[in-house]
Amino acid sequence: MGSLKSFEExxxxxxxxxxxxxxxxGKIDAGKQLSVSSLSLLARYVGYRDWQDFAETISNKEKPSRADKTFIENMAVFFNNGERHNLDYHQSTLTVDTLNDCAKVIYAEKExxxxxxxxxxxxxxxxxCILAWLPKYNYFGNDRFREILADRIRKTASTKTxxxxxxxxYLGSFLSQQNDDFTPTTTEVEQCYADYLRTGLYMPYHEMRYATVMLIDAKKNDDKxxxxxxxxxxxxxxxxxxxPTYHEQEMIVFLANTVLLKVLNRM
Structure with missing residues (x-):
């Protein structure tokens, strides 16, 4: 809406x-609020009883949606079979593809x-699988996500997880610069790494992230x-x-992104 005529209509x-x-x-008097009675007239115009009814309806919009809840519930057979047979996420393309499809719905909303x-x-x-291998990076600073991660750390027997x-x-707290809740100490992260080393596994991405965490800690303590x-x-x-060369370069780029753009410039 722009013309005076449209407002008059x-x-x-x-x-x-x-x-x-x-x-x-917002065409005039920017920042000046309308009265509740005026807002109620607008709410009635679009089909609500009054402004309170409109506000409550919007705030109570169902999340997860019925479709998303049904989707998540219907994955129970696959999830339970994965648990029963301990399917190897890293070795099965079908498992990876299915979990990726599930993750799209699971991470669509925080709810x-x-x-x-x-x-x-x-x-x-x-x-x-969902939290460790298919994380939602944008959620790393979110309270609800961090609480879930902390709970999973307590429950899982998997050292790599x-x-x-x-x-x-740790990275979520650093990158968001706003949420220290559930952040492990450097000593706790080091213990997780020591436990992981004893398994004989090598996970390039998590090695890179661990190195980044240690670099952040060294920088915080001004230990050049x-x-x-x-x-x-x-x-x-x-x-x-x-x-493989492309994989090695990928690790270096990821590390450099955090070190150069985050650690050195922001601390």
Missing amino acids: LSGETTLSAQTLRRFF NLQYFYKLYGNNNWVSN RLALSNFL HRFNAILSNYLSDLKIREL
Whole structure:
């Protein structure tokens, strides 16, 4: 709406003055609020009893949606079979593809994630897969997501999952610069890494994230010697691993993004 005529026409339909409508749409008196009675007239115009009815309806909009809840519930057979047979996420393309499709719905809304974890929080297989291997990076600073990660760390027996989620909590606190709730101490992250090393596994992404966490800690403590040693050791180890060139370069780019753009510039 832009022309005075359009506001005058709407005025006749809502019984509000054209000036009030222009104020509502921000054309005049920016920042000046309408009275509740005026807002109620607008609410009735679009089908609600009054302003309170409109506000309550919007705030109580169902989340997760019925369709999303049904989708998450219907994955129970797949999730339970994954737990029963301990399907290897890293070895089965079909499993990866199915979980990726599930993750799109689970992470579509924060409420979806909460509903998923309410149903399957005791299913170690799917909770570990979704949270550790298919994380939602934009949620790392969110209270509800962080609480779920912390709960999963307490419940899981998987050392690689504990390392992954501890890294996420630490990085989420640092990158958001606003949420220290559930953040593990550096010592706790180091213990997770030590437990992981004893398994003989090598997970490039989580090695890179762990190195980043240690670099952040060294920078916080203004320990240049430790900072340089961590960086040097990580890059040397990366060479020893003899990863495909594209994979090695990917690890370096990811690390550099955090170190150069986040650690050095923001601390």
